[in-house]
Amino acid sequence: MTRGFLLGKFMPPHAGHVLMCEAAAAQVSELTILVCWLPDDPIPGPLRLQWMRELFPNARVIGHDAVVPQTPEAHPDFWAIWRGIVKAAHPEPIDRVFASEAYGERLAAEVGAVFHPVDPGRLGMPVSGEAVRADPWRHWDLLPAPVKPYFARTICLHGPESTGKSTLAAALARHYATLFVPEYGRTWCDWHGSDCRMEDLLAIARTHDAMTRSMLRWCNRRLFLDTDPLMTAVWAEMMLGRRDPWFDSWDATADLYLLLDIDAAWVDDGTRLFGDPAARARFMGLCREVLERRGVRWAMISGPPESRLEQAIAIIDGQGK
Structure with missing residues (x-):
């Protein structure tokens, strides 16, 4: 059995997220997706968790709402904190960590997994959550069906x-x-x-x-x-x-x-x-x-x-x- 893990804010989920999650699901027997949010996020975390569960019903989709540092510069124990968060969400050994950004390599090393980059630089799906939030209608065709009613x-x-x-x-x-x-x-x-x-x-x-x-x-x-x-x-x-x-x-x-x-x-x-x-x-x-x-x-x-x-x-x- 091969276990995969990925995390993100998915604020909101878009075609790039779908690409990453589908590519990950094709490589592993079990996929865990951790949806993270903070209290003042512009799109409510529970709604994003609901969207991700609908989009990936065969994955284990878990929410995380604790207020924790978001970057390594924000706290000297950043990686130790996030290693504990991942362990709580995924107590079993993780074989592969999937991400489209460079943090995935360090996260994979922290949990003893192989880093599996997916579309780094967003060349395949040129979209980001920030871009969608700034102008959702411009990126309409890159929004999954569950997300479209929100915008x-x-x-x-x-x-x-x-x-x-x-x-x-x-x-x-x-x-x-x-x-x-x-x-x-x-x-x-x-x-x-x-x-x-x-x-x-x-x-x-x-x-x-x-x-x-x-x-x-x-x-x-x-x-x-x-x-x-x-x-x-x-x-x-x-x-x-x-x-x-x-x-x-x-x-x-x-x-x-x-x-x-x-x-x-x-x-x-x-x-x-x-x-x-x-x-x-x-x-x-x-x-x-x-x-x-x-x-x-x-x-x-x-x-x-x-x-x-x-x-x-x-x-x-x-x-x-």
Whole structure:
């Protein structure tokens, strides 16, 4: 049996880390990965540990959160301290230590292993955690799927029925070469009818939320949402006069909401319910109220339908990343 060991901050895991870990796993019978973090790291350590465990389910992935010296210059007993850390994480003999940096040679000597360098100088995968943190979207293609949701941005189309949300969501996804989550409420009602009970609305909201979480792994930097559970909560108020407590406990709100005004003509497509001007105005008021109550970032889109895409693009580009 050949045992391998490597460590790092993986802040965040990127293609270079995947290359190193996969190359290491191919050379040994058992691989141990030590994920290290400090309390003030910009990306939480437990989240990085979760990412690494998902990426390498066949490795032994261990977390280390003690505050210890990070460089040999920081403490005269640096190598003795880290030798103890490695021994605690990997009590069995280590045959090979893998790293892309020079420290790996000394660490291997400390634990009596052979040093196995992988892509030193990052010639194969020209990326680093520091570079990703500085500009994650520039390095988007070098981020593993579990990491992408952390850096992706969600933009939700919000507002009463017949304001052009679905059309705008699809157009924005095309413009930004990404994906959009379709309105699940319409899918549900197409199959089950529009006479919704609270359990139907909860099923709609939870499924939409699950679809969003899944599609964040596949989007291109931004993910557009054709409504979300905040909108379903408004539907609950309009249809049933109340909302289930689940809606207030849901906290995965979008990074930006675009509230579409009711100055567009209402079109009866056979499934819409609130075309009366008074009902439509109340609907709009509830849509605005939920955004203000939640304290989310939002902007209004109004005017002719043909101008709304241009407005939305200007708002999104103005918000930056």
